[in-house]
Amino acid sequence: xxxxxxxxxxxxxxxxxxxxxxxxxxxxxxxxxxxxxxxxxxxxxxxxxxxxxxxxxxxxxxxxxxxxxxxxxxxxxxxxxxxxxxxxxxxxxxxxxxxxxxxxxxxxxxxxxxxxxxxxxxxxxxxxxxxxxxxxxxxxxxxxxxxxxxxxxxxxxxxxxxxxxxxxxxxxxxxxxxxxxxxxxxxxxxxx
Amino acid sequence: xxxxxxxxxxxxxxxxxxxxxxxxxxxxxxxxxxxxxxxxxxxxxxxxxxxxxxxxxxxxxxxxxxxxxxxxxxxxxxxxxxxxxxxxxxxxxxxxxxxxxxxxxxxxxxxxxxxxxxxxxxxxxxxxxxxxxxxxxxxxxxxxxxxxxxxxxxxxxxxxxxxxxxxxxxxxxxxxxxxxxxxxxxxxxxxxxxxxxxxxxxxxxxxxxxxxxxxxxxxxxxxxxxxxxxxxxxxxxxxxxxxxxxxxxxxxxxxxxxxxxxxxxxxxxxxxxxxxxxxxxxxxxxxxxxxxxxxxxxxxxxxxxxxxxxxxxxxxxxxxxxxxxxxxxxxxxxxxxxxxxxxxxxxxxxxxxxxxxxxxxxxxxxxxxxxxxxxxxxxxxxxxxxxxxxxxxxxxxxxxxxxxxxxxxxxxxxxxxxxxxxxxxxxxxxxxxxxxxxxxxxxxxxxxxxxxxxxxxxxxxxxxxxxxxxxxxxxxxxx
Numbered sequence: 001x002x003x004x005x006x007x008x009x010x011x012x013x014x015x016x017x018x019x020x021x022x023x024x025x026x027x028x029x030x031x032x033x034x035x036x037x038x039x040x041x042x043x044x045x046x047x048x049x050x051x052x053x054x055x056x057x058x059x060x061x062x063x064x065x066x067x068x069x070x071x072x073x074x075x076x077x078x079x080x081x082x083x084x085x086x087x088x089x090x091x092x093x094x095x096x097x098x099x100x101x102x103x104x105x106x107x108x109x110x111x112x113x114x115x116x117x118x119x120x121x122x123x124x125x126x127x128x129x130x131x132x133x134x135x136x137x138x139x140x141x142x143x144x145x146x147x148x149x150x151x152x153x154x155x156x157x158x159x160x161x162x163x164x165x166x167x168x169x170x171x172x173x174x175x176x177x178x179x180x181x182x183x184x185x186x187x188x189x190x191x192x
Numbered sequence: 193x194x195x196x197x198x199x200x201x202x203x204x205x206x207x208x209x210x211x212x213x214x215x216x217x218x219x220x221x222x223x224x225x226x227x228x229x230x231x232x233x234x235x236x237x238x239x240x241x242x243x244x245x246x247x248x249x250x251x252x253x254x255x256x257x258x259x260x261x262x263x264x265x266x267x268x269x270x271x272x273x274x275x276x277x278x279x280x281x282x283x284x285x286x287x288x289x290x291x292x293x294x295x296x297x298x299x300x301x302x303x304x305x306x307x308x309x310x311x312x313x314x315x316x317x318x319x320x321x322x323x324x325x326x327x328x329x330x331x332x333x334x335x336x337x338x339x340x341x342x343x344x345x346x347x348x349x350x351x352x353x354x355x356x357x358x359x360x361x362x363x364x365x366x367x368x369x370x371x372x373x374x375x376x377x378x379x380x381x382x383x384x385x386x387x388x389x390x391x392x393x394x395x396x397x398x399x400x401x402x403x404x405x406x407x408x409x410x411x412x413x414x415x416x417x418x419x420x421x422x423x424x425x426x427x428x429x430x431x432x433x434x435x436x437x438x439x440x441x442x443x444x445x446x447x448x449x450x451x452x453x454x455x456x457x458x459x460x461x462x463x464x465x466x467x468x469x470x471x472x473x474x475x476x477x478x479x480x481x482x483x484x485x486x487x488x489x490x491x492x493x494x495x496x497x498x499x500x501x502x503x504x505x506x507x508x509x510x511x512x513x514x515x516x517x518x519x520x521x522x523x524x525x526x527x528x529x530x531x532x533x534x535x536x537x538x539x540x541x542x543x544x545x546x547x548x549x550x551x552x553x554x555x556x557x558x559x560x561x562x563x564x565x566x567x568x569x570x571x572x573x574x575x576x577x578x579x580x581x582x583x584x585x586x587x588x589x590x591x592x593x594x595x596x597x598x599x600x601x602x603x604x605x606x607x608x609x610x611x612x613x614x615x616x617x618x619x620x621x622x623x624x625x626x627x628x629x630x631x632x633x634x635x636x637x638x639x640x641x642x643x644x645x646x647x648x649x650x651x652x653x654x655x656x657x658x659x660x661x662x663x664x665x666x667x668x669x670x671x
Contacts, residue, residue, distance in 0.1 A: 034210035
């Protein structure tokens with residue numbers, strides 16, 4: 001059956017129960033949140049915010065796009081909003097204000113060095129334009145193909161490749177500059 | 193694409209993979225979503241404080257810096273200012289004139305669903321309408337340039353010249369003009385108000401009697417009190433906000449006529465002749481608290497007039513409209529509409545109330561109840577764009593509920609009304625056609641008529657190659 005156009009019509013019955021959507025996608029959303037937000041985003045808080053939005057918007061979801069695409073967009077918006085707030089908090093309250101948002105304690109799988117590396121990488125990523133940052137995260141960290149990124153974000157695969165190329169070049173330049181300053185080298189030494 | 197930087201690649205590879213949420217975290221979020229638990233109140237409260245205070249301060253500053261609740265537009269003598277309403281209607285002010293209007297975040301005067309007081313020269317026109325476009329020229333002529341469906345202009349005193357589609361129509365005291373959007377009809381005022389032109393009360397039964405010969409019977413009646421020009425005299429004239437407060441010159445020249453307007457919700461309709469009370473029917477006792485007439489404190493010695501009942505009904509609907517449009521409180525609007533239904537179940541504005549109820553239900557996302565209301569309404573797609581919109585909404589709701597045959601009938605009716613052989617290609621018709629074509633194809637597909645669906649989808653693509661559903665239509669046709 002054709003998906004109905006975006007109108008006042010209610011969604012197909014049975015397919016969009018919040019509970020079912022939550023159970024099916026919560027881990028996926030958590031993964032996106034961590035990838036897009038980096039180590040400074042409180043995962044549980046952000047996931048909670050995402051599903052609060054889902055709860056509010058679900059009655060309006062008409063199936064114009066895939067549910068995962070729709071969820072990804074909500075997640076990306078929530079994370080972007082949180083990053084902006086985080087930036088504002090840091091700007092207003094100093095660098096230490098950012099630490100209380102770090103959220104979870106490191107798991108047994110995460111070494112201190114890995115966390116430090118993640119912080120450094122995301123510090124570099126945050127200097128990229130948003131559209132380049134997102135594509136690089138999805139392609140190089142999440143290891144999605146251009147077609148998968150297209151399905152998720154709606155950005156055409158060809159555009160994804162172009163942006164990825166530019167993002168890598170920018171990030172390489174930034175990391176090189178950082179390495180010369182000693183920031184990355186220190187981290188690597190610490191991790192070795 | 194090559195990364196071209198081994199160092200960068202190694203760095204990215206060292207980023208730890210995202211961790212999975214623990215079962216405890218998943219359950220904690222789930223409980224919070226279902227309202228069983230309030231999570232992390234202290235942290236979020238602190239964060240809210242950080243951002244809330246500057247935002248609140250900014251909001252207060254904006255409000256204090258002149259974004260008040262009302263505005264005042266003055267037009268100097270000799271100047272003309274044209275105002276565009278949100279719904280496309282226009283009001284032209286010819287100076288010297290003044291327009292007082294409510295404003296929210298914009299300085300643009302908005303008359304849509306609002307009330308404005310228009311004063312030009314010695315004239316004062318209070319209007320609140322979504323479908324009328326009115327000009328008052330410096331020489332005192334009232335020109336109605338876009339008398340929409342359901343609008344009525346009534347003259348209680350003096351004479352008013354209405355220009356309709358280039359033809360001046362002279363309204364005398366006691367006459368009113370109505371239009372279904374395509375033609376204009378002049379009928380006696382008392383037909384809707386239960387009042388003689390001179391102000392004498394007439395029994396309600398008399399109001400149901402059709403005039404034997406309307407001045408200009410150009411169209412079937414579409415009664416709907418929207419604008420009232422002039423002031424009815426009599427004791428009730430000073431009561432109720434919909435009645436003009438002063439009557440400067442009954443039967444005076446147009447130039448000295450005080451004009452007032454009252455507007456209700458959209459597209460009201462009068463009861464059918466058969467549903468009106470008979471001559472032998474006595475009006476309800478004024479002491480009854482449930483009667484609408486008591487709302488306007490009608491004198492206890494007199495039977496409640498239909499005018500005051502209408503005013504009370506109008507007031508209730510106006511409040512509901514305010515709650516919905518201005519206060520954005522659809523729940524309150526619904527409560528008021530429930531009260532309206534209790535008091536005026538067969539009132540002349542019952543159909544308006546139902547349409548308003550629809551808007552409130554849609555705002556609340558209660559589409560199931562909205563469909564119930566739509567199922568009860570007789571939706572005339574030929575009469576107005578609003579009728580088509582509602583029919584289309586009903587079609588989509590029916591389709592969503594799996595009532596494919598009913599939905600298809602509605603989609604087809606909308607398409608038939610809007611195609612070149614139908615009524616008109618009004619503004620926004622393309623969007624309606626697009627939705628209707630796509631919905632019709634969906635219904636055909638659901639009903640197993642794949643060939644029909646293909647034909648409809650091709651029609652859709654022919655007309656809307658870049659439409660919102662073009663990609664989906666192409667995918668389906670390619671299968």
